[in-house]
Amino acid sequence: MKEIFGRNGLLARRHPEYEFRKGQFAMAEAVARALEDRRHLLVEAGTGTGKTLAYLIPAIATGRRIVVSTGTKNLQEQLYYKDIPFLQKVLPKSFRATYLKGRSNYVCLKRLELAEDSPLLEGLEDIDHFEEINRWASVTETGDRAELTDLPTNLPFWRHLDARSESCIGSKCEKFENCFITRARQRALESEIIIVNHHLFFADLALRGREWGQVLPDYDAVIFDEAHQIEDVAMQYFGASVSTWQIADLVGDLNRLSLADRESATEILRAGTRVMGLADQFWLNFQGGAGQTGDSKMVLRRSMFFRGRPGESTDVTPAGERYLALRKALDRLIAALKMVGDPPAELEALQRRTDQIKFDLDFIMHLEAADDTFVRWSERRGRGITLQAVPIDASAILSDRLFRETETVVLTSATLTTNGTFDFIRTRLGIEGAVEMVAESNYDYQNQVLLYLPPRMPEPRESGFTAAAATEIISILKASQGRAFVLCTSNAQMTSLRKLVEPEIDFPVFMQGDGSNAGILARFRSTPHAVLFATAGFWQGVDVRGEALSCVIIDKLPFAVPSDPVVAARQNFIDQQGRSSFGEYSVPAAVINLKQGVGRLIRSASDRGVLSILDPRLVTKSYGQQFISSLPACRVTRDIEDVHKFFASH
Ligand code: SF4
Structure with a gap:
């Protein structure tokens, strides 16, 4: 690993922006060791660690077949279209990689043929789309509908044409040889690195051992990036x-x-x-x-x-x-x-x-x-x-079906620890005997971030909270000149805050729901001094580098909604065992969410910004300390003047 990641190593010579990062090097060594010793590994690696190369390179070095599973499409595409081609060019060892999507992304040739004589289509537009799909299906190499960029995302009849497992007849199908799933599986069989998303991975895991539906070939190890999401995804496939x-x-x-x-x-x-x-x-x-x-x-x-x-x-x-x-x-x-x-x-x-x-x-x-x-x-x-x-509790299933069946599982994410330990994720996922490490960040949070906790905020339950939050948001936005995300914990709160704040500021305002998330994000990036009000969809996986995002304001500590049946059941399950669901589940889960939200602010070594959390429980409640100690160590202030100074100084 030293020859590759070292100060004068291969990456330093071949990567135009490479800089030696201690955390990245340590993580690469830990991944290489876990793969060699056939052990599981938990690695928290914050933004800027360079974690994708830190797991890809040791994985490729083994020459074994390894699945890399991610939570978001963005990351999958970054791996497949950027990191992998770069490594194929510079690494001395040649390797093949493939990118597999969920079965419903591919067209099923059998269903397409059946659909030609059946009344699936409702209007002229449908007929045009169908003909377009038909023409494309005879020439495409992959059968992946993403190639049809003009096709509406919610095309109603696509679900009658896709290659979902429940409609597939496998090797009894006369199209089996040409089938896009068969071809994708063949490509995966010939590859050392297979990139998938968590949904595909767990759908496949749930079907293992059955005669039909499986897409992934046997693999030697799995690396989960954005691993904090896997509990919620996995449970959907075991019910x-x-x-x-x-x-x-x-x-x-x-x-x-x-x-x-x-x-x-x-x-x-x-x-x-x-x-x-x-x-x-x-x-x-x-x-x-x-x-x-x-x-x-x-x-x-x-x-x-x-x-x-x-x-x-x-x-x-x-x-x-x-x-x-x-x-x-x-x-x-x-x-x-x-x-x-x-x-x-x-x-x-x-x-x-x-x-x-x-x-x-x-x-x-x-x-x-x-x-x-x-x-x-x-x-x-x-x-x-x-x-x-x-x-309710996926740990026993994951322990049996994943951690015991696979020699090495690497779980990495920017947010795996709470209050300095991996206890929460370890218990939730049922992972035992794993090596644990926190990869050192390359960012200088002390100088890059100012955490502003406004004084005199009412408790979120009090009636004056929203009005007081709006007043604070207005003063922070005036100091930051917009350029901010206001991340809210509910739609109702997002709408109320926007209503109160927008008339008082001179910056362009966007709100989640005004268009597609991707469209809003593109407009936010290209509009100077913009302010975006958002909820859950923008807490994770959103990347805005540079000055366009200089401030993240969080209204309340992001506790999961107790009216959600899964959340309520998890809480009851823990309480019924005489344990405390608040301490063991609600607080750590909210800490992970908060860390994700905070992670939107600093996306590169030159980013700077103010983080403000308006919820006073951070300081008034004893559990508040767990949130503070889980955030990157940065300067903290309770004085809005410091926020003005922070922005004025740059
Ligand atoms: S093998 Fe299954 S997915 Fe492939 S064409 Fe036949 S029915 Fe469709």
């Missing part, structure tokens, strides 16, 4: 879910099935129509039923649905009756599908989908028998409803 779309798509696909056996075809159509009708009744149990609009979440409670085992008729609520009726209709459909003589291969996928819907429905609805390790809720998004059950 169950059923949605209005899933059932409607299944019935739609059944209707499009062409069968030589007329009798079976009629029976399947009849059974499908019945499923659809009873599903509509069933969805009435949840927030007004299917087809209404709006976004909301509701935890499913035992008393609402069903007591007893499926098939028993005791003690069934009206809502439970609807579930039993739908279940019966699904059974009838499964029986009809099994009756088909000489079934085509695609029938197999439809059978599997129907079985899966019934299995997931039972798992979610059979609340009485359910153990307390899953949280179940219904969620309305737009016109659709999803029922979901996810494990």
Whole structure:
């Protein structure tokens, strides 16, 4: 590693902007050691450490097949289009790398062919888009829809054409050889480095050992960048879910099935129509039923649905009756599908989908028998409803399926420690025996950052908080001349603060939701003295270098919303064991969020800026110290004059 990362090493000679960074070198050595000793490693590496090269180079040096999983598309693209080509040019060892996306990004040749004769399309525009996809599918090398830059992101019929695993018939498909998933898998098999995102990684992990759906070939090690996100992603793939779309798509696909056996075809159509009708009744149990609009979440409670085992008729609520009726209709459909003589291969996928819907429905609805390790809720998004059950604590699953099965797992992120330890992430993920290190930052936070904690702020619960916060924001923005993110913990707070602040300042104001996040960010970057009001989407993964972002103002400590079913279930789970969910979960999770928000401010060694946290609990509550000690060591002031001086001096 010294020959590469050293002061006169390979990178110093070949990289135009390379500077020796102690933290980067130490991290590269730690990653190399973990890979060699076949151990797990946790590395916190703040912005500016140069962590991507610090894990890529040791990974490449092993010559083994290693998966690199990231949380954001930006980072994946940086790795694949920037770091990897650079390393392929300068490293003496040649290696191959590939970039895999989730299956739904690729077109399925089989479904595309079936769609040609079926009534999927609704208007002239759809026909144009379909023809464009058809033409492109015959020439593209990758089948990745990102190549079609003019295609609308939310093209309604794409979900009938994509290569999702539940519709795939694998090697029984006559398109298997040319299939883009087969080709992607082949490329991955021939590569030493495979770049994926966390969703693809865990979707694949959940399917390992099954005969279908898997995309990743076997690998020797996994490196997770942005590893603080993996708990939330992983749990989604180790639970169950059923949605209005899933059932409607299944019935739609059944209707499009062409069968030589007329009798079976009629029976399947009849059974499908019945499923659809009873599903509509069933969805009435949840927030007004299917087809209404709006976004909301509701935890499913035992008393609402069903007591007893499926098939028993005791003690069934009206809502439970609807579930039993739908279940019966699904059974009838499964029986009809099994009756088909000489079934085509695609029938197999439809059978599997129907079985899966019934299995997931039972798992979610059979609340009485359910153990307390899953949280179940219904969620309305737009016109659709999803029922979901996810494990409350993913640590045992991750320990079994990931950490015991893979020799080396490296977890890195700018935010893994809280209050100076890895205890939180270690417990949440169930990782044991890992080596731990914090890579030293290359930034001079003492000189680059001023932390301003306004005096005399009311507690966030008090009625005067928003008005006092707005007054503070106005004075800070006047000192910073705009150039700021105001990061809020709720949409309501973001809107109220903007309303109060905008008329009092002379700087251009943007707000999350006024357009796509990428579009707003581009406008923020190109508009001098801009101010952006934002919530969750801008706390992580956003990179604005230089003067355009000189100030980050945070309204409240970012505690997770207790009304979120997953958060509430995690808290209960810990409390029921006689432990303190506030100390063990709420505070450390909020510390990680706060560190992410703070990380937006300093993105290079020459960036400077003011960070202001308006929440007085940072100083009035005993846990406030945990937040302060988790932030980079910088100058702290309670005097707005210092903020003026800070900006005036540069
Ligand atoms: S193998 Fe699966 S994904 Fe590929 S074309 Fe066939 S059905 Fe589609």
